[in-house]
Amino acid sequence: MRECNRTTPIIGSHLAPQWASQSACLLGTVLLVSLAGCAGDKSILDPAGPAARDVRLIWWVMLVFATLVLIGVTVLWLYAFKPRNVVRTPAQERRIARRWIIGGGIMLPVASIITLLMFGVSAGQRMLPLPLGEPPEVIEVIGHQWWWEVRYPGAQGGEVITANQLVMPAGEPVDFHVSSADVIHAFWVPRLGGKIDMLPGRVNKIRLEADEPAVFGAQCAELCGVGHAHMQLHVEAVPRREFDAWLTARQEVVLRELAVADATHDGARDAFKTHCASCHQIAGVSQGGIGPTLSDVGGRAMLGAGVIAMEEGAVSRWLQHHQTLKPSNKMPDHGDVETDTLDALGAWLEALSP
Ligand code: HEC
Ligand SMILES: [Cu+2]
Structure with a gap:
């Protein structure tokens, strides 16, 4: 950041006011920070499939195109400030204005949009669920x-x-x-x-x-x-085989068995029927449809749609603190339920892992 505060001239010594170098530094910092978004499990710049590769191509095409337009417009804008001593008749003025409107206001946008559409339409086509030999x-x-x-x-x-x-x-x-x-x-x-x-x-x-x-x-x-x-x-x-096995493990009959099998959780099951069954479905136990199904909740990687990682004690923690972990979520606070009961519920739900 020290570099950023120096008033190093960037454009030309006498023309470069301090703000120019500062804004350049700010721009640099913003660009650097945004580069951090280029990797990671949610990056469009790191595609993992055919549709995503098309999206990345469009992204680059648009970035390059928009940069060229920005440079072009900036150059014209600076050019407009150039002092000159020409005297023009009103007719000449009108002709020049007309050229700008037709060229810059109609032809340039039409050409730009057609170019971008060529990329966009082909990428969009690939994401359409068109008929395939083998239905997906x-x-x-x-x-x-x-x-x-x-x-x-x-x-x-x-x-x-x-x-x-x-x-x-x-x-x-x-x-x-x-x-x-x-x-x-x-x-x-x-x-x-x-x-x-x-x-x-x-x-x-x-x-x-x-x-x-x-x-x-x-x-x-x-x-x-x-x-x-x-x-x-x-x-x-x-892999396909693992996917089929994953589905088989989640069939209604399997889940039902899982939910009622273990007698050590009888207390938790009863508490569930009292406090939770109206909103949550568990195969063989309840039919509630307001919240997420919990039949296989123990097998999830995260709780609360990504709020906390599933690990030992995570469900109990969620039950006690969910309004702090995920403010205003639509599950009511369980302040009226004893902590021991919530712990027992947590232990049972974590065991529901096919
Ligand atoms: C009024 C309806 C309602 C009641 C009653 C209710 N829940 Fe929920 N529950 C929800 C909703 C809605 C969510 C989703 C919250 C979110 O992530 O935004 C949820 C989420 C959960 C989750 C996280 C699931 C996941 O995959 O992230 C668990 C576990 C859970 N509830 C357990 C319970 C237990 C145990 C009880 C009883 C003590 C209970 N709930 C009572 C509505 C309810
Ligand atoms: Cu949203």
């Missing part, structure tokens, strides 16, 4: 304030429903059918492709593919209320 896996994602419901209607042995985690097969296209249970959300896995709006009462479709098994970050990309920033989704692409 369909995964339904439904946005809720502020969590994700994920359904696998094509699973062998019956539909599988989970929440706040998305497991998909790697190395093959997957069609995502997205919608919303309340307000508008947007489904976005930056390393796999473009975002798509999740609208109540409508199903939007996007085709994404992960080249290889990996874990990706995803984020709701449409401001949907106070919990919007805390609406993240853990996405995991796994």
Whole structure:
């Protein structure tokens, strides 16, 4: 930062006021900081699938194009200030003005937009769920304030429903059918492709593919209320065989068995029926549909749509502090439930891991 405060002339010694060097430094700092966004599990600049590579190409094309336009406009703007001693007739003035309007105001934007459209349309085409020889896996994602419901209607042995985690097969296209249970959300896995709006009462479709098994970050990309920033989704692409096994482990019959098998959790199950069953579904125990299903909650990587990592004691911690961890989320505070009961509930729910 010391460098930044020096009044090093940048443009030309007598022309460079202090603000010029300072703004250059500020710009440099902003650019450096934004470079930090180039890596990581939510970076569009680090694509992990065909659709995302198209998005990155558009990003670079637009960056280069916009930079050229900026330079061009700046040069013209400086040129306009050049002192000159020409006298023109009003007719000449009008002709020059007309040229600028037609060239700079009509032809330049039309050419720019057509060039960008050529890239945009071909990239968009690739994300469309067009018919394929072999129909792809369909995964339904439904946005809720502020969590994700994920359904696998094509699973062998019956539909599988989970929440706040998305497991998909790697190395093959997957069609995502997205919608919303309340307000508008947007489904976005930056390393796999473009975002798509999740609208109540409508199903939007996007085709994404992960080249290889990996874990990706995803984020709701449409401001949907106070919990919007805390609406993240853990996405995991796994080999096809692992994916099928994962689904089999989440069949209703398996989950039912899991939920009622262990007699040491009888107390927790009863407490659940009293305090939680109206909002949460657990196979074989309850049918509540307001909050995320908890049938397989112990197997999730994160709780609260990305708020805390799942580890021993995490569910109990969530139950006691969820309004601090994720302010204003739609689960009521459990201040009226004894801490011991919440601990017992936590231990039972963590055991629900197929
Ligand atoms: C009024 C409805 C309601 C009641 C009652 C309720 N919950 Fe919730 N619960 C929710 C909602 C909504 C969420 C999602 C919060 C979020 O992440 O924004 C949630 C989230 C959770 C989660 C996190 C799941 C995940 O994948 O992130 C757990 C665990 C949980 N609830 C357990 C319980 C337990 C145990 C009880 C009873 C003591 C309970 N809930 C009572 C509505 C409710
Ligand atoms: Cu949102």
